[in-house]
Amino acid sequence: MKLYDLELSGNCYKVRLFLALIEQPYTLVPVDFLAGAHKEAPLSDMNPFCEIPILTDGDLTLRDSQAILVYLARKYGGEAWLPTEPSAMAQVMEWLMMAENEIARGQNDARLHDKFGYELDHGLAVQKAERVLKLLEDRLEGREWLVHDRPTIADIACFPYVALGHEGRIPVGDHPNVQGWIDRIKDLPRFVGMPEL
Template sequence: MIQLYGHELSGNSYKVKLMLSLLGLESVWIKVDLLKGTHKQPEFLALNPFGQVPVLVDREAVLADAQAILVYLARQYGGESWLPLDPEGMSRVMRWLSTTAGEVRQGPESARLYHLFKATSINLERATQKSEFILTQLNDRLAEQNWLELGHPTIADVAVFPYVALAPDGKIDLTPYPNVLAWIDRIKHLPGFVGMTGISEPVTA
């Protein structure tokens, strides 16, 4: 069975957990206690020398980095829908994985680290500015379409979603971005959606 090593407050761990659930895949969650430094111990470093969560183990495959794991899951289990093979479609989706590791990380993710985990080495003013930039870009993008690319959910949406939805943890107000809020709600209503601390599951009648 697939094993997912992660931490319950990690948005990157969560996006892999979410993808597994959206694909209907069973997995075993193995907590890596970041606060106790478990990710820096030899046993975990043998899985990922970078000392970062998440790590996914699927039979002989041992994979690190959330975006890379999304690519693996999409191609291994998701067919053409989540990550197409045609060059243009794949390029459009991959662009958002880069955005996740760039602007989203520098913006909402960094602001959350500052406030939630007291990471005072982070430049909060810069993180706030980056947050406003990427949220404005997303809001404009989502004014024209329901999903980031290709007219349906892809791993682009799964990659960008967690730290945008968690932006309030970093004291980033999402109210000025109604199209982003509507997109968050659409993702929450996908079959198989699961939440995490800070991202509630939709209320069903």
């Protein structure tokens, strides 16, 4: 497998983290993001969305960090990380969708603005990110993990940008359940970090 990667991207990081957790070897291919390499061939042919991460495995080329987590869990991770029973799978999906939508519009956008200078409405991102923190805090009341009483790719998908929130001026702050959940993820065997985390 090859992972086309940017070290500072939380979406790339979540793939690196999961590959470490499930002990899958891969080749890291650093992408010169500042030079716009993701917008030019060959990367723009591999992913017309012109984003990273991109994962290749044999003939397969995949975009989108959540879709990549689904692939890796199904192929290499086993039922624990992503169960195939319909109800159990759908409950994991609910939180993959939160990573793709609410957290992307919240914590991720706020960090893109502050850390990378993206022109977007930081106030709106903060508002959405604060809602994310409240939803997670409530969800994690009396729970160790987002679903199924064990870590799944739901946790891996939601964790990075929430834990990097301070880089967009949305620290986890007074949300003890969220902080406990972050600490539990960091305590997982074979956990790897990234800068600022």
